[in-house]
Amino acid sequence: MAAVNEAAGASGLVGRNLVDKVVVRAGNNALTVEKGGRRILYLNEGVVEQANHGMLLREAAHELVHAQQYAKLLGKVGDVDQARSAFLVSGCSYRYAADEFVAETLAQRRIQKYLGNLSNSTLDWSNDYISTWRSIARARRSYR
Amino acid sequence: MQLFPNELALANLKGEISEDERGYCSVDEAVEWLKELSGLDFGKNVARWEEWVHSQNKKIPSKLADY
Numbered sequence A: 001m002a003a004v005n006e007a008a009g010a011s012g013l014v015g016r017n018l019v020d021k022v023v024v025r026a027g028n029n030a031l032t033v034e035k036g037g038r039r040i041l042y043l044n045e046g047v048v049e050q051a052n053h054g055m056l057l058r059e060a061a062h063e064l065v066h067a068q069q070y071a072k073l074l075g076k077v078g079d080v081d082q083a084r085s086a087f088l089v090s091g092c093s094y095r096y097a098a099d100e101f102v103a104e105t106l107a108q109r110r111i112q113k114y115l116g117n118l119s120n121s122t123l124d125w126s127n128d129y130i131s132t133w134r135s136i137a138r139a140r141r142s143y144r
Numbered sequence B: 001m002q003l004f005p006n007e008l009a010l011a012n013l014k015g016e017i018s019e020d021e022r023g024y025c026s027v028d029e030a031v032e033w034l035k036e037l038s039g040l041d042f043g044k045n046v047a048r049w050e051e052w053v054h055s056q057n058k059k060i061p062s063k064l065a066d067y
Helices: A001-009 A047-049 A055-078 A080-087 A093-117 A121-139 B005-012 B027-038 B046-055 B059-067
Strands: A021-025 A028-034 A041-045
Touching: A001 A041, A001 A055, A001 A093, A021 A047, A028 A055, A028 A080, A041 A047, A041 A055, A041 B046, A047 A055, A055 A080, A055 A121, A093 A121, A121 B005, B005 B027, B005 B046, B027 B046
Parallel strands: A021 A041
Antiparallel strands: A028 A041
């Protein structure tokens, strides 16, 4: 999909090295890794159809950071099954919250640098997302 | 859209996140998480939790409406 390739380029990445397939669906955005290692980037159809260009690129860039996080895990453990297990963390975990605020922070920086600016609504949403997950991560770190 | 914590917890309560996805947690964990986030206790009552999440102004329709 063009937006994912553009977001990858804006992030200094090569999309096909990080993602095997892009799927537009009714559900939430996600980067999943199937058994066997196929990496699928899902984008919400409402975002693809209605969001402005900056928001769409930011959403794609966010999932690409998760693809980078998986690639880093794979490089570390060297085994697809182990890397996949480590990547598919529970939403209730510290790791999930930490990965979310890192992914959004990087996505926002990368797309803002690429486009020169983001709309106020996109920036407000993104900042809210970062601060919310950061506060969750901080709370969870204390009882990790 | 990426999901805020309350949205992710609700999606898990509704069974919308598969075990093969990052962010999955059990229904019981989702309920505990919603209770922690809200200070409320609606048990496994999806409708009540949906009402609460929508009241938090972080739902998809309101986000998209701004663009």
